[in-house]
Amino acid sequence: MVEDNEIERDAVVELLGYDDIDIATAGSGEAALSAMRRQPFDCVVLDLRLPDMSGFELLEQMREQAALSSVPVVVFTGKDLSPDEQGRLNTMAKSIVLKDVQSPERLLDETALFLHRVVTQLPQEKQAMLERLHNSSEVLRGRKVLVVDDDARNIFALTSVLENHEVEVVSATNGRQAIDILKNTPDLEMVLMDIMMPEMDGYETMREIRKDAAFRTLPILALTAKAMKGDREKCLEAGASDYISKPVNTDQLLSLMRVWLFR
Incomplete structure (x- = not known):
């Protein structure tokens, strides 16, 4: 845990700590680096504001x-x-977990993932926090999401899943149409973007969307057909917030959507 503010540092140790993991702390970048050179760590939680160097x-x-x-x-x-x-x-x-109302749950969730923690073995109150995060359909209810895919069957399948969680779905069958819809629908809160589309593929569409300052922080989840090595980087470089490979695991998709709509 790399954080120079002692109160915040103690709060995070309290949040994450239990007897299934060991937590070491560092108050500066240099202290963190020397600790990492001394022994291997499975995960690092990092605050960007440090006294001796930036995160x-x-x-x-x-x-x-x-x-x-x-x-x-x-x-x-x-x-x-x-x-x-x-x-x-x-x-x-x-x-990246931004500090806000929901951030303790998110931080516990993200680190548990990288540390391969067995959630059912955590203390009851920590389990309850994660339960709230994962099962909260509240986060999805009434949100407006754009689904972009050139195959009508995929749009239909995703729409059915999302509407069950009271998500309002708008759809587009190509990149150009998606950009037009975005510009004319001010309350869209997320885009699910298929990568493999004719003419203008998902990469190009995402790059175009990100050029507009109004959409710089809009969550875009890329749906990639083949999860090849390097796909993740390529999606993120083109402007995706995150990605999920097809065939889409609906639980995983809903979980990712909750995480990004929390922000």
């Missing part, structure tokens, strides 16, 4: 060291991220 610099240094480059990092920050910072973090950190 970005710490991530850069981790990336340059073979032993540290693959350690999952969860950035836990109260900083308002610019689109440029968001983009940089997407390529360097495994996930």
Whole structure:
């Protein structure tokens, strides 16, 4: 846990701690790096504001060291991220949790994932937090989502799943149409973007959408047919917030949607 504010640091240790994991803390970038060189860690929770270097610099240094480059990092920050910072973090950190009302649950959830924690063995109150996060259909209810896919059967299947959770679905069958709908529907809150489409594919469509300042932080989940190595990076570079491979596992999709609509 890398955080220079002692009160925040203690709060996170309290939130995540239990006898199934060991937590080490560091109050500066240099202290964090020397701890990581001394022993292997399975996950790092990082605040971006550090006294001796920025969280970005710490991530850069981790990336340059073979032993540290693959350690999952969860950035836990109260900083308002610019689109440029968001983009940089997407390529360097495994996930970003912004400090807000729902952030303790999210932080517990994200770290549990990377630490392969068995949720049923956690204390009751921690289980209850995760339960709230995963089963809360409240987050989805009434949200307006754009589904972009050139295959009407896929649109139908996704629409059926989402409408069961009271999500309002708008659909488009190509990239151009998707961009027009976005520009004319001010209350759209998320896009599910198929990558493999004729003429204008999902990558190109996402790049186009991100050029408009109004859509810089709009959550876009890319639906990729073949989860090839490098697909994730390619999706994130093109502007996706996250991605999920087809055939879509609906529980996983709903869980991802909740996470992104929380923000």
